[in-house]
Structure formats: C-alpha cells, structure tokens
Amino acid sequence: MIHVSSLDELKEALSSESDHPLALVPTMGALHSGHVELVRHAKSRGFHVALSIFVNPMQFGPGEDLERYPRPLSADLDLCQKEGVSLVFTPNVSEMVSENSSIRVSHPVGSLYCGAYRPGHFDGVLTIVAKLFHLFSPDIAVFGQKDRQQLFLIERMVAELDFPLKIESVKTVREYDGLAKSSRNRYLSESERLIAPFLYGRLLKAKEEGVPKNHSDQQAWLQEISKNLSTLGFRPDYVSLVDRETFLPPTRDSSGLILLAAAWLGKTRLIDNLEMDE
Amino acid sequence: MIHVSSLDELKEALSSESDHPLALVPTMGALHSGHVELVRHAKSRGFHVALSIFVNPMQFGPGEDLERYPRPLSADLDLCQKEGVSLVFTPNVSEMVSENSSIRVSHPVGSLYCGAYRPGHFDGVLTIVAKLFHLFSPDIAVFGQKDRQQLFLIERMVAELDFPLKIESVKTVREYDGLAKSSRNRYLSESERLIAPFLYGRLLKAKEEGVPKNHSDQQAWLQEISKNLSTLGFRPDYVSLVDRETFLPPTRDSSGLILLAAAWLGKTRLIDNLEMDE
Structure with a gap:
C-alpha cells in the first residue's frame, strides 16, 4: 500500500497505477465498516482502490464540528492496509483549499433538506469531489447510500458535466440494532x-x-x-x-x-x- | 477532418485521436481570424486540434441575442478544413443542455463587470466549458484574450478544480483600425x-x-x-x-x-x- 500526502507524490503514485482500472473511495476518515463495504465493493469488481481521507473544511459551516471531527489516522491506515487498498491519499488542507479558493460547483437541490440546515455544505462537497475526480481520474467512484442527498448531487454532477467515470453506491451499513454506521x-x-x-x-x-x-x-x-x-x-x-x-x-x-x-x-x-x- | 454532432460519434472520433496530443478550441462559431489564431497557436505547438461550435443557451440571458447570434455553419466548416482542424464538434442543444440541467460552476468574480450586466452568463460559460473539458479530455485548451474575464474565470476553474489540462491564451486579433475581432x-x-x-x-x-x-x-x-x-x-x-x-x-x-x-x-x-x- 502506498500512502501519499502531497499532490506531487500523488501524481507519481498514480502514474505507477495507470495500468489498472481504478476505483476512488473519497472519505473523511474515521473509517468504519460502512467505508469497508465501499472498498470491498470496488475490489470485488476487480478495481484497484484509491482511498482519500480529507476532512474538507469547505463543507463545514461556522459552529459545526470541523475541529472535533475524529482523525484517527493510524487506525485508518491499518484498516486500509488490511482491506487491500492500493493507495491512500491524506492531503494537507493547504494543498486542497486555499483562502483564494472561490470556484464552487452547485445544484439547487443542495440548498434543500440537509442543505437548508447546513448552508454551503453541498457546494463544498461537490467542489472537493470534482477536484478529487480530476486528481485521480478514476474509472469509478464509490459512495455510501447513507448520505443519500450527497449521492444524488454527485450523480447529477457527473451526469450533467460528463465526468468520464461511473458512480457506484453501496447500501447503508448498520449496527446490530439498525443505527446507520457513521x-x-x-x-x-x-x-x-x-x-x-x-x-x-x-x-x-x-x-x-x-x-x-x-x-x-x-x-x-x-x-x-x-x-x-x-x-x-x-x-x-x-x-x-x-x-x-x-x-x-x-x-x-x-x-x-x-x-x-x-x-x-x-x-x-x-x-x-x-x-x-x- | 472529422465532423460530428452527437456525443456517441464524438466518443468514437476521439478514440481514434487518442494517440495524438490534443488541443481543444471551444467556440460559438461564426469563426473569424481571432479563432484562426487560436487554431494556429495549437497547431504550431504540435497539437491536433478539436474545435467545438456551440451557441450555449446557458450563457445568454433573457432578451439577449441567442436567436440572432450568427450560425454560418458551412463557412465555419470550410475554414476549419482549410486551417487543418482534425475534429469539429457541433452538438445539438438537446444533448448539451436539458431542462433538468441544474449543476452550475461559479466564481464570485463571475458576478462583476460583464457579469453584473449579464447575470448567470459566466456560470453558463464555466459549466459548459467544464463539460467540454470532460468530453474531450484535451491536453490544452486555447482561448482568446479578448474575453479576458472569461479567460480569468476558466483559468481559476482549471487551477482550483485541478482539471488535468493546461489553458493557453492568444492575444486579441484586431481589424486594421484596432477594433477587436468579434x-x-x-x-x-x-x-x-x-x-x-x-x-x-x-x-x-x-x-x-x-x-x-x-x-x-x-x-x-x-x-x-x-x-x-x-x-x-x-x-x-x-x-x-x-x-x-x-x-x-x-x-x-x-x-x-x-x-x-x-x-x-x-x-x-x-x-x-x-x-x-x-
């Protein structure tokens, strides 16, 4: 498993992966069995798996849990290794988002439901996901169905902007008592x-x-x-x-x-x- | 020269071009010597040139000149042939923009200057240009400096979203008396x-x-x-x-x-x- 944190290292790592069909699993880390299912889904279909761990500040509003969001990097890397992930990308905030980052990808549905309570959240999601898609050029990207509105918006983005990749989704993984893994x-x-x-x-x-x-x-x-x-x-x-x-x-x-x-x-x-x- | 109008034909044509470094010249047609310079710039650097002609309704406001915008397709194709363009793409509106097209790429500078007088214009430009970049996956894309605010916004979009291509620009071509070609x-x-x-x-x-x-x-x-x-x-x-x-x-x-x-x-x-x- 290759673990890289800079964009330059990522480019180099991806060029060595370029012969294999690639699946991207974008995450914010604090990986749990919901994420594991995304990786397994991709691997079962024959893809090499790249997994990104990035707590994207663009999708957190003022007063939200950006600072306290869990970041158990070492456990996450162990889990990736165990699950056969090929490449883990843990970028620094400064290489992903600068104070001059002003481009936004948006959709009107992004201001409804969760978006009504988290203004700008989905713009932040779509923008960073578009960036990750360009950085990795994956053949597929895999998302969980728990974040259903997010999945809808990413599917719309890929379809309307003709991103050259396919979105696949995996059913919500739940605890023994039904609570969605999160x-x-x-x-x-x-x-x-x-x-x-x-x-x-x-x-x-x-x-x-x-x-x-x-x-x-x-x-x-x-x-x-x-x-x-x-x-x-x-x-x-x-x-x-x-x-x-x-x-x-x-x-x-x-x-x-x-x-x-x-x-x-x-x-x-x-x-x-x-x-x-x- | 290959001339295609559907997305399926485009994909087929591009797969036969995939061995060559490709430059995309996105236009709205009614080609003049300003466009010719974009093509020549790309060719002089060794690129095969794909040129798109699409009068993008998303970038026209109510009461603007969408209907009367000139569409001299036959003359445009002749000029492309003469200049050694490899591939011309003249999509139908329905394949590029549907009534459900709601994703937008935007930047705050898009509401200033021309954007203040043409609300939504630059969102429409960025959105369709993002789509064209995904459809063509070019190595470079070439734009004129006459539309300077547009050039700035496209450069920001490519930089901030890490599109895997380079934007090159060409100086404004002018009539003998200084009027910018348009x-x-x-x-x-x-x-x-x-x-x-x-x-x-x-x-x-x-x-x-x-x-x-x-x-x-x-x-x-x-x-x-x-x-x-x-x-x-x-x-x-x-x-x-x-x-x-x-x-x-x-x-x-x-x-x-x-x-x-x-x-x-x-x-x-x-x-x-x-x-x-x-």
Missing part, C-alpha cells in the same frame, strides 16, 4: 446511543404504514413522524419525502420515493433515509 | 463600424496617460474614460481597472493591472481590454 456515532453518550436506532426504526415503521396518496395527507404523516421523533428524544431538523429521480417533492409521475430524516441527539446530528417502494 | 461586429451598421474602433483607441490613450496612483484619482480617471466613450456615441456598461491576478480592484500589492470596458453601439455590445503595464 463516524459521528462516537459522539453519542451511552444513553443517546440507546435512543439513536429509533431514527431508523421510525423510518421502517413509516414504510410499513405506507406513503399516503395525496399531498396534504403526506404532510400530516411527515409531521407525525417528526413529532414521534421528538417524543423519543430527538430534535428533528426535517423529515421529508422526495422523488428519487429529482430529489424534489413527489409528483403523480414519481417512480420511486425516499423518506429522508435528519435529527439531533444532544450535540450529535444523525441522518438516515429509506426507499419507500423497494 | 462575431458580433457583423451586427454593426456602417456608421457604428466607423465609431467602434474608438473603444480600443480610448484604452490605448488611457495607457498612455498612465494609471493614477491613488484610488480616488483612479475613480475619476475611469469616469472620465466612460464620459469620453459616451461623447463618442457609445453607451458604456462599465469601465473598470482590475488586478490581473485577482480580477478585483487594484491594491498596493497588485503586480499588474488590466483596464476593462464594455459599451453598446446601437444594439451591439462591444468589449475590450488592455494591460496597463506591458
């Missing part, structure tokens, strides 16, 4: 950790209930879900139903619906989502 | 055509005068230039002095300054610029 779960206190899985639980129950047919019933249903989450001890940012193709509110023509939720437990913000039609 | 010059009436070269003339005079040292003198000087243009029969949108590195107002640290102007003659909008320190 680097931020380690922020949870013991009692919060006991409540946390009920976020997914409420989405599962919503799927069982079935999506109401008309708009006003849907709104009442979403409010009820949000109220239930509050009763359980969450502070919901939003519970929203979206068309899987447009990530906009459902219409009569919607071929599939996704229920999205973001909710706080203490100082930890959790997100999850569930397809309503699968 | 596809829009053909809109000028006979009498407007006689006045038009005075735009460049006034920039040359400004350079002779020299840039005033302090900010308030600079402002008065710019206003005087604008007033002179009005007296000559122009309706100036703006006359601005910018730092060549930042495209923002000059500071004490500015290492070079560019004078930019945009002005209307009748129904034709002309732009020009001049380095003040060369």
